[in-house]
Amino acid sequence: MPRIPHTSPQTVRLFEALLADPRQWRYGYDLSRETGLASGTLYPILMRLSDQSLLETTWEPSDAPGRPPRHTYRLTPDGLALAETRLAARNAGPASSTGSAPSTVSAKVPRLSARTRTAGGAA
Amino acid sequence: MNASKLVSDRDGLARRIAYRVLLVAVRGRRRRGGDWGEAVLAEFPETRGTGAGMRWMVGGLRVAWRERRARVRQLPRYQRIGRRFAFTALTGGLAAFLLGQFVLTPTYMPSGSMEPTLRIGDRYLVDKVAFRMTGIHRNDIVTVEVRQPDLTPESRRFVKRVVGLPGDTLTCRDGAVLRNGTVIARRRVDGDSSIPVSCEEITVPKDHVYVLGDFLDVSLDSRQLGPIPQKDVVGRVVARIWPTIG
Numbered sequence: 001m002p003r004i005p006h007t008s009p010q011t012v013r014l015f016e017a018l019l020a021d022p023r024q025w026r027y028g029y030d031l032s033r034e035t036g037l038a039s040g041t042l043y044p045i046l047m048r049l050s051d052q053s054l055l056e057t058t059w060e061p062s063d064a065p066g067r068p069p070r071h072t073y074r075l076t077p078d079g080l081a082l083a084e085t086r087l088a089a090r091n092a093g094p095a096s097s098t099g100s101a102p103s104t105v106s107a108k109v110p111r112l113s114a115r116t117r118t119a120g121g122a123a
Numbered sequence: 124m125n126a127s128k129l130v131s132d133r134d135g136l137a138r139r140i141a142y143r144v145l146l147v148a149v150r151g152r153r154r155r156g157g158d159w160g161e162a163v164l165a166e167f168p169e170t171r172g173t174g175a176g177m178r179w180m181v182g183g184l185r186v187a188w189r190e191r192r193a194r195v196r197q198l199p200r201y202q203r204i205g206r207r208f209a210f211t212a213l214t215g216g217l218a219a220f221l222l223g224q225f226v227l228t229p230t231y232m233p234s235g236s237m238e239p240t241l242r243i244g245d246r247y248l249v250d251k252v253a254f255r256m257t258g259i260h261r262n263d264i265v266t267v268e269v270r271q272p273d274l275t276p277e278s279r280r281f282v283k284r285v286v287g288l289p290g291d292t293l294t295c296r297d298g299a300v301l302r303n304g305t306v307i308a309r310r311r312v313d314g315d316s317s318i319p320v321s322c323e324e325i326t327v328p329k330d331h332v333y334v335l336g337d338f339l340d341v342s343l344d345s346r347q348l349g350p351i352p353q354k355d356v357v358g359r360v361v362a363r364i365w366p367t368i369g
Contacts, residue, residue, distance in 0.1 A: 038182045039178070039185075040183070040185035043186040067168060
């Protein structure tokens, strides 16, 4: 059986941090501090989520002079739905995160249209 | 964008080096690296302290490496194969060179002093590392560096067999060599030898070995040179590689 994507404890921890305030653009360093994930763990997860349009990114000009713009992140509506599902699955207990249970969970992930995603990104 | 501005002047040297390493890893010779590498780079000033900076940098290397791999995948096929080939050839060549120089060295036999075990022109492998752990034993064939200006014009490497370890007493009688009173080797031809043999009874001192060539009649060895310091043993012959038979 293929592995279910985005179920690793690290990814779920990241989901948790991003869900704290889903509309807020977040810095990589702050996410790293909140989740306790090293940059080498955190960023590959962010890259993966972004590739799959679960995460949107933007460059934000830095407030300090002479500093480059910072990359910021937040979940797309798709990502938000998935994150909530994954977090709920984890909190329901380890039994439901193994075996065949998650496949039913992932089947329940709502599929949002591309139009909704664009609107969410622009908001 | 001036990179040195990104790390404050109050930062320690280690942090500045960490930043520099990350910068090079992310950008290389380009003006701007991949988005994700640049993202990690831009967050670097947020870290506090040397340890945190280092950890951030190491993670950033991983990110830069991933982005690089993704970039390489975009290249045309022949270019990817060419790069892989060049990289493999280079690292393989370097590894083979280092291995051949310092670990397992192919060497050839220049003289007949070890006949019939090794003949002139035979190729054999010398182990330069493992014997230092296992130690030197009797009957090991070793290469030794000899530094005796009166007997050899310059420092030379000899291939000889170890017959005496520290504490063994060796002496010669009628062309034969005796260890602790037992004959262990004989000259093959009686009478005059091209090598004057005048070996006196000697007890091998600590950290020395007594070596002989298998062909006593022509070999220049501990009978003339005396016991060899073990630090001058540079390797142990593992196997003959050419000719393979005979």
